[in-house]
Amino acid sequence: MEVKQEWRDWNLALKNLVFPIFCKICGERLLTDENGFFCPRCWESSPRIERPFCPLCGRPHAGLVGIGSQSNFPCADCRARPHPHIRRVYGAAEFDGAVALGIKLFKFYGRERMVKPLTDLLKDYIRREMDPEAYDVLVPVPLHRVRERSRGYNQSRLLAQGVLGEFSGASLDESLRRIRPTRTQSLLTGPVREANIRGAFAVMGYSLTGKGVLLVDDVVTTGGTVQECARVLHRAGVKWVDVLAVALTVSGLQPNDKT
């Protein structure tokens, strides 16, 4: 084990000499790859979601975090407009700083470097906030097959695989499919956005009937994508749908909804 670690350190040091790697936020030279493209300081200072947060949409209560309150309660938005198809949304971090940039890099060319730090972020959150026995299946938000082929992977599937071991008795189920390509959700507004995602998903077969589902995505911004997935899952007869994402947008929309 020790030899392996030493070799890894040497290997990294050598790579660093030939192709130095710098933190994508502050530019500092990286001496470890444990946080992907970021130095420990930038990675740790990216805001995590901590109590108190809304147990329905998962978002922190502005102004109350850090004053010592440990009990969660629903936010005004969720009290006014309950989510019809989703029971709860869980998110480990705010879509901001190194985590937001890390997710974008993970999608486009950072598979190798970012999968572990993002999975670790989820695991920390799951151990703090979630019931490990609550789910029968983990279902990744699917990509359309054309997009998945060009990217080479579905980032949500990699995340779901990475955290599966945290949920005892749960299995990975991929019978939710994206049957129609869609445009980037958060660049659209109102009825156009709804029409864009409507009918984009379908459930194949009957493996999800009666199951408690945890839908896994990298980031939830407008919520339109996961709402539509959940609607289709309910039509296929699931017991309930919760959502787990690495990051949630906390204020305003960001042009990074799943495409």
Ligand SMILES: [Zn+2]
């Ligand atoms: Zn940095």
Ligand SMILES: [Zn+2]
């Ligand atoms: Zn809420």
